[in-house]
Amino acid sequence: MTEFEITAYTRDGQVLTFPCRGDEALLAGAERQNIVLPAQCRKGSCGACTATVRAGSYGLGSLRPNDGGSLARNEREVLLCQATPRSALVVDLPYDHAFVRFEPVPERWAEIVALDRVAPGTERMQLRLQADEVCGSAAEFAPGQYMEILVPGTAEWRAYSLANNTNWDGHLEFLIAQRPDGLFGRYLQRAAVGDRLRVKGPSGVFTLQENGLHPRWFIGGHTGVAPLLSMLCSMAAWGDSHPVRLYFAVRDGGELFLEDAIEELRQRLPQLEVKYCVSRSHRERFHYGNVLETLEADLRSAGTPPDCYVCGSARLVEGVTACARNHGVAEDRIYHERFVAT
Numbered sequence: 001m002t003e004f005e006i007t008a009y010t011r012d013g014q015v016l017t018f019p020c021r022g023d024e025a026l027l028a029g030a031e032r033q034n035i036v037l038p039a040q041c042r043k044g045s046c047g048a049c050t051a052t053v054r055a056g057s058y059g060l061g062s063l064r065p066n067d068g069g070s071l072a073r074n075e076r077e078v079l080l081c082q083a084t085p086r087s088a089l090v091v092d093l094p095y096d097h098a099f100v101r102f103e104p105v106p107e108r109w110a111e112i113v114a115l116d117r118v119a120p121g122t123e124r125m126q127l128r129l130q131a132d133e134v135c136g137s138a139a140e141f142a143p144g145q146y147m148e149i150l151v152p153g154t155a156e157w158r159a160y161s162l163a164n165n166t167n168w169d170g171h172l173e174f175l176i177a178q179r180p181d182g183l184f185g186r187y188l189q190r191a192a193v194g195d196r197l198r199v200k201g202p203s204g205v206f207t208l209q210e211n212g213l214h215p216r217w218f219i220g221g222h223t224g225v226a227p228l229l230s231m232l233c234s235m236a237a238w239g240d241s242h243p244v245r246l247y248f249a250v251r252d253g254g255e256l257f258l259e260d261a262i263e264e265l266r267q268r269l270p271q272l273e274v275k276y277c278v279s280r281s282h283r284e285r286f287h288y289g290n291v292l293e294t295l296e297a298d299l300r301s302a303g304t305p306p307d308c309y310v311c312g313s314a315r316l317v318e319g320v321t322a323c324a325r326n327h328g329v330a331e332d333r334i335y336h337e338r339f340v341a342t
């Protein structure tokens with residue numbers, strides 16, 4: 001099979017080159033050369049491997065970034081886990097060189113140290129990493145990144161965003177929507193403190209961006225608040241002065257969780273505004289309605305367009321992206337992470 005030369009530019013201008021066969025996806029071609037580009041599901045569902053083709057021709061595979069939605073920023077966006085080359089290609093990657101690995105993603109053992117139900121159907125799982133010679137005992141990650149967890153008794157990995165801040169103690173915190181029919185959900189029904197889990201990471205490019213002092217608006221659907229809480233924790237730890245707002249979106253008021261922890265965060269980050277957006281149940285004091293309607297009203301009256309960070313279902317991400325675009329938020333100031341139901 002013919003091989004083509006692929007040239008990939010990272011956002012900070014570094015160049016990667018690798019050969020890729022015409023019958024393999026660009027992501028796989030890079031990995032054959034030990035270039036590990038950010039990706040998550042590898043099935044065309046999450047959009048984590050989106051890149052833009054600057055020159056050359058390609059096959060789209062079975063899917064594109066805008067399939068079923070409006071996330072594509074232009075016609076030449078592709079999913080690297082799906083697209084195959086038909087000529088030499090030049091590709092722009094939407095992240096810095098620091099996010100590219102040249103060795104497999106590190107795997108470690110961790111132990112469950114706490115497991116508690118923070119709302120009906122939502123578990124908070126806290127792990128402590130086992131110290132090893134390569135990584136020591138630290139849990140080092142960029143706020144917003146995720147870890148993969150090997151589901152015990154299977155060969156399947158599941159990705160969950162970290163909800164806490166990087167630390168020296170090996171502490172990892174996850175918020176997990178418990179789907180009884182999901183593979184990890186079934187494990188959670190029998191999980192216990194003391195269980196050892198194999199974890200891999202950190203990974204992901206949904207991280208805080210330095211864009212001057214633009215306001216930051218974080219929009220999280222249900223457990224999609226996890227990476228946003230991680231970002232807020234780190235902003236609080238740094239004494240960050242960006243104006244910042246959190247929209248915590250759920251369907252029903254009973255699904256809200258960690259309100260005390262969020263209030264504590266607000267004490268440490270005084271400029272933080274929090275809007276609990278509840279779409280179905282009656283409105284209580286301090287609760288807003290549908291998140292998209294609330295966001296739209298706020299964007300209409302916002303002075304400076306904010307940087308928008310959104311994490312949640314594809315529907316939420318697409319809705320927020322369209323709303324932000326319509327109200328003048330630049331394409332490259334909308335950062336998103338889509339959940340994949342597994």
Ligand code: FES
Pocket residue numbers: 039040041042043044045046047048049050079080081082
């Ligand atoms: S890794 Fe390509 S779409 Fe998820």
